[in-house]
Amino acid sequence: MISNIERNPVTFLPKKHGQAIVLGTFLACTAAPALAGWEVQWIDTFNGSGVNWNNWTAQTEANYNNEVQCYTDDDSSSEKNYDVSDGTLKIIARKKGNNCSTLNNQYKSWTSGRLNSKDKQEFLYGRIESRIRFHNLEGGTWPAFWMLENRIKEQPYKNDDDFSHWPNAGAGEIDVWEWFSNEPDTYITNFFNEQKYISNDCGNEVRYSYPNGASDVTNWHNYAMEWTADNISFYIDSTLVVSQDVSNCPQYKEPMFVLLNVAMGGMLGGNIDATLQKATMEIDYIAHCQPSDENSAIYCNEDLVDDDNGELNVNINVTQNGANIVEINPANGPVTLNANPSNLTSDTDYSYDWSIDKLPSAITIDDKVIFDPISMENGSYYVSVTLTDQQQSEYSDTDGLTLQVKASTTSEDASVTSPSESSSGGSANQFFLATLALLCLVRRRYI
Template sequence: MKNSTLYKIIFSFFMFCQFGFAQVDVVYSDLVWSDEFNTNGVVNPTKWFHQTQLPASGNWFNGEVQHYTDQLTNSFVDAGMLNIVAKKEPYTNQGITKQYTSARLNSKFAFKYGRVDIRAKIPKNLGTWPALWMLGKNVNEDGAFFDSSFGTTSWPACGEIDILEHGITQSQPDNYIQSALHTPSSFGNTVNIGGVVVGNNIADNYHIYSVNWSPFQISFLLDGVVFYTYNPAVKTPNNWPFNEEQYLLLNIAMGGVAGTVPDNYVQSSMLVDYVRVYQNTTIDTQIPLNFTATIGAVTSTSVELLLNATDNSGTIGYNVAYGSTSNSMAGTSGVQKSVVITGLNPNTLYSFTVTANDLSGNAAVNNPIVLNATTLPNSTLICSGTSTLAQQGSFSTGYNYEFQTNGTDVKITYGLLDTDKVGVIAILWKQTPFTQTNMTNVSGNIFTHTITGQTLGSTIKYGVKFAYAGGLSVTSYYSYVVGSSCALQLDTFSELNQISFPNPVTDVINITSNINLDKVELYNLLGNLVLKTETNTNSIDVTNLSSGIYLISVYSGNERVVKKIIIQ
């Protein structure tokens, strides 16, 4: 079936149409590398490398308990499918005996920017951690395929893109899959995650798990539909190490973060129908045309830029520079792009230098366009900010919020900064008593609503539900004292959620918090309490605890937050 030319033509057309209308910023359509797994027996050695060398500690990371092998029983092709099999069996290698075996395949192909499609069935057995993911080709991981020639950079500075993970989110509903990104700014228990519940059982049905990686953002898709996009507004090596080639990894890990493997476990298999990588290979020599840039909405802390250009490739790359800051983003040919620059100072003149290029580097003839705008004066009755906190759903970039008192009226303005949402509407939520009111669109994804007849000095609590094609995201509730210069506050629970600490740690857990902490408890993965402190301290001595993964419970008042932590 897979060798049918007609099938491939029909499929390519279907995928092009499917992804052409998906919520991705750049559509990649030229197949540059694939494995269709058409030949039974050993995995194609020209395309895949078995990574079997143990780390220096003698154990794989995250407390995993398996040996990765090149045995035919752990990875093979049969009936057009790659089988990766995790098994319960004693196996000795490199002088170490383990009770489980599995396979970890590295692609011998690396690339920068493009789309990856993997059609697969994913096992759900307790204690297993199947993953489809990518690592920087420059990672200095002993035993990896590219390490000896290109391994110059430590993890996570090499960047890690997890297309699919299952088994490490036991608190989530059945058939929940997760995608994640690991960078120097967030790794291990990273905050850069997105997930979705798959409608049809992932162990019994094939699904297409995809990532669309452009110079501007990384989007994750399930069966052609985006469910999470990573797009930091200002990209630095700390939050965006994704400008170097990456390679693919397919594996099933056992135990550790995935939990204890049950005693009656025998084996489980991940079946992969195909792996395909798409890029755009056509040489483009036509420059972008009709490039325009104008000023949109202006507040005391933000300026909106309205950009437009056309290009035969269908995609425009815009760059906005001001001061020492430079932001890049993608736009669709012929479609106005709203770019909101936030975090500005009130009553200040800003000069923005804007350029337009296609993805081949061809520049618009009228580059650059310089725009000048002065932010509005800061009213003593305005309070504003930017956040990514959500009480429902999630935000890939975040949102702006502003409360302004005018007499006995309060004007509430919210601006969605996410660029991966389409068809956006905004609904204002009042916390108590709960009511909801449609907000008025100002421009782009900026919405406002004025509530009247308020009492000066009273406290109001509001949030906003952003609804869009394919889902919704709801901001946290913010408390505002009417007539105040700046009294916006999050509820205690939200503030507690903002605690942070280095992860992993060695001897001491140093917790950073804006509020007083009443108690800290540490549990192992079996649920046993191993450490407890009831003093108001942000430094917890863990020198007497064994290395491993723990759950840390932090209390403040009647609120509690639980997070994972690794002790080395």
């Protein structure tokens, strides 16, 4: 086993949306190439209300290793296998007997999700990174973040030389993070390619031991692969797990795509805990970066995306009774969320996709959402909006924020934030209805 090597000096802080990236001096490691920093080429931060199918395909025809799940494309039903909410993607395996329609009605005892970016988002060299946690320690689960070469004969089929069979050239595999609940104290980085089996060369399996054992998998970690024509290195957070020489490997020198999935049982998942009803893999973001001299970033995430770089941009602001607020008082009347765009051009159309599932009786009209918070309990409510160029859907921007609802406990508090009557009174309700009526009359196209 190759020992773990720390990049030094560095301080790692677990990241969630809105926290600043930790930038440190990126010094050379003896086992890995030295880079100055990273520049984001592509990222999915899962800030919408469903899977962005411009980035992903649900690989519903996958059936390997005697696994017991039927992969679906369900991101909307009450038993969905993909849940995009609160700024993360949850891939959920559910114990549910079914005749899997995409596998010739073969009986499966579970449903689950498997996304791949084939023919949509493919990468050659750089850093591929995802921030992941797994919610379950019960036996029988097998979540993974991995990659395949783009000529493999697997769904989707674009008729662009998709003829190669695993693990031949054009269909090789790299596992960035692969975890078995029946061997829970470690996770696997691994290579599968034809040369490996012919000459015992071209990358080997290496297992990383979690410092705190199996429970570490339930915590957020950054799992990443740094890839050049000569070297592939794997990282967990700021720790180098292993660096492997692939300079003499003919594979892994063409584009690859990413896969995220939760498999159940089979030859590798093993026996499934009889009490287990569902298992969840949660993904904060996934990104691809190329080397950059503009910073000293060691991570590849949304904090490297410059909101003021001249590209499409949107930001949410919140008003109540005409005043900008940071905290919602349910007694103070209707609240408006405004999506404020910038860098729009005059010769295209734009759409606004809001994620506002927990807001009561919300009315959405283009760049505005209006709702009456009178029934809302104190607490936090996450909302987001995605602005998309309708002519070029790859140009989009998402902003998300957490609304804090806190009822005033004194009349003095209410007088500070609300010059009008409470929303339980007639005037506030009339204002709410009048505002909605006006918005319906002036519904706009954004050009």
